[in-house]
Amino acid sequence: MIFTRRGIDIDAFPAIKRHLTQYRERLEPKPKDWKSAEWKGRKPGSYLWFETQDPVEYWQLFEAPKLIYQDITWRASFCLDTRATYSNNTVYFLPTADLWLLAVLNSPIGWWFAWRKAQHAKDEALRYFNTFVEGFPIPQPSNEQREACEAAVTRLVELTKRQQLTVRDILDWLRVEYEITEPSMRLQSPIDLDCDTLISEVKKQRGKKKPLSLAGLRSLRDEHGRTIVPAQALASEALGLEQRISDLVNAAYGLSPEEVCLLWNTAPPRMPIPRPKTT
Numbered sequence: 001m002i003f004t005r006r007g008i009d010i011d012a013f014p015a016i017k018r019h020l021t022q023y024r025e026r027l028e029p030k031p032k033d034w035k036s037a038e039w040k041g042r043k044p045g046s047y048l049w050f051e052t053q054d055p056v057e058y059w060q061l062f063e064a065p066k067l068i069y070q071d072i073t074w075r076a077s078f079c080l081d082t083r084a085t086y087s088n089n090t091v092y093f094l095p096t097a098d099l100w101l102l103a104v105l106n107s108p109i110g111w112w113f114a115w116r117k118a119q120h121a122k123d124e125a126l127r128y129f130n131t132f133v134e135g136f137p138i139p140q141p142s143n144e145q146r147e148a149c150e151a152a153v154t155r156l157v158e159l160t161k162r163q164q165l166t167v168r169d170i171l172d173w174l175r176v177e178y179e180i181t182e183p184s185m186r187l188q189s190p191i192d193l194d195c196d197t198l199i200s201e202v203k204k205q206r207g208k209k210k211p212l213s214l215a216g217l218r219s220l221r222d223e224h225g226r227t228i229v230p231a232q233a234l235a236s237e238a239l240g241l242e243q244r245i246s247d248l249v250n251a252a253y254g255l256s257p258e259e260v261c262l263l264w265n266t267a268p269p270r271m272p273i274p275r276p277k278t279t
Contacts, residue, residue: 003086005059006051020050029053058095062086065097067105069133072125075270076114078105080157092128099153100146104138107249108263108271113137115268124269139252149248156241159234163191166231173223178216180205191231195224242273 002016010017020027027049028041047053063084070077071090080102087093094101104110113136119127141149170190174180186193186201193201199220203212212220250260264275 001086001088003056003059004050004052006047006055008051010048010050017050024049061093061095064095066093066095067097067102068093069105069128071128072121073128074123074125076106076111076272078102092130092133094133099150100141101138103149103153103245104249104252105136106272108246108267108273109250109253109255110136111270111272112263112266112268139249139254141248141252145248145252149245152241152245152248156238156245159238159241163231163234163238166227167191170223170227174202177219178202178206179210191228191235193224193228195221195228198224198228239273243276246273246276 002020004010004016004020010020025040026042029047029049030039030041030044032044034044041049042053045053065080065082068079068081068085068087068091071092080097080099081093082097114126114128114132118132119129121127167188167190171180171183171187174183174187180187180202184201184205186197187205190198199212199217202220206212250263255263264271267275
């Protein structure tokens with residue numbers, strides 16, 4: 001992604017300037033006095049040929065901590081960004097790092113509400129338009145609820161980062177050691193696999209022309225125990241944290257046990273966590 005905002009010193013980025021120069025004719029703003037019917041460049045404006053057409057006055061907010069979310073989504077997927085990530089117009093953000101807000105927006109009741117109030121799109125996707133997000137009802141927690149929730153969310157974010165790194169490492173290992181460059185859907189989520197399923201998927205991907213050797217089989221079993229089993233323990237911890245956060249959010253909304261039961265009895269597809277057990 002190239003973001004040459006208005007006022008940027010393009011000469012400070014010679015490689016970017018060289019790249020854009022080859023498209024200069026298509027990037028030039030249309031002169032106000034242009035009379036010909038055809039113009040190969042962009043719309044009229046006060047921007048320079050290498051700059052964005054429209055001013056992006058809030059650009060510095062991209063570099064601050066924020067909550068990012070997709071315009072079109074199939075699940076509750078708000079995430080905390082602390083890496084100064086820039087995005088295009090299919091992803092939006094809230095200029096805050098409020099962990100309570102993050103918890104509410106990703107909670108089961110948050111998805112329950114979104115399913116009923118957000119605009120539905122193709123294939124059961126939801127559209128998170130600005131008007132919907134701005135009107136999302138956020139409960140005011142007690143100090144105890146906020147502190148407990150922030151501690152749980154902080155740990156959950158840490159676990160998520162570790163799990164993502166583990167998945168990347170496993171896929172890289174499978175690519176180098178087993179020549180699997182295009183992992184199957186199952187292999188893309190290796191933490192969900194038991195040892196036998198992992199081996200079966202690797203054998204399937206390699207095909208009959210590349211059978212597993214004894215050393216390769218042993219290596220898969222060893223790596224599953226060394227890397228995936230600990231990751232599965234962390235996944236179990238994460239699930240418990242998600243349940244704890246859900247309970248805190250429900251309490252802040254003031255839901256009774258009967259209302260929580262109704263929430264799950266009327267749950268839409270893809271609720272964030274498994275339905276809690278009842279006694």
